[in-house]
Amino acid sequence: MEIVTPILLFILEIKKFIRNKKGNKSTRNPKFNEMYEFEATFPGPATICIKVMDYDTIGADDLIGETHIDIESRFFNSKFMNMPALPIETRTLTFSETSANRGSVRCWVDIIKEKDAETFPIWNILSRPSLKF
Numbered sequence: 001m002e003i004v005t006p007i008l009l010f011i012l013e014i015k016k017f018i019r020n021k022k023g024n025k026s027t028r029n030p031k032f033n034e035m036y037e038f039e040a041t042f043p044g045p046a047t048i049c050i051k052v053m054d055y056d057t058i059g060a061d062d063l064i065g066e067t068h069i070d071i072e073s074r075f076f077n078s079k080f081m082n083m084p085a086l087p088i089e090t091r092t093l094t095f096s097e098t099s100a101n102r103g104s105v106r107c108w109v110d111i112i113k114e115k116d117a118e119t120f121p122i123w124n125i126l127s128r129p130s131l132k133f
Helices: 071-075 114-119
Strands: 006-012 015-019 047-054 062-070 089-092 104-107
Touching: 047 071, 047 104, 062 071, 062 089
Parallel strands: none
Antiparallel strands: 006 015, 006 047, 047 062, 089 104
């Protein structure tokens, strides 16, 4: 696997979030450790597309792979919505031009009804800063 300068692109409907357009430092195993919030209306198209791109200073960024999460089907799934703790998922990254595994993304998805959003605290998932000795 080559070393890349990864960036994340999240797409839900017409909303788009780009994480670190300048890219992380070159690495094979980036850690983003960030939280993103999206608003969605159900029923309706509600698939989050997560794209991992290789940042290029010249020309277009290259797609490493992508994964899609259907949040509407989870919202209407009582088993998912009633879980006491949501699992961390490892999502395989795919690329339409090849069937080879393009890596993976670890994430979890919380779906909170608007009326309940104020009662759920946001978890701090940022990495702890490194200590220098």
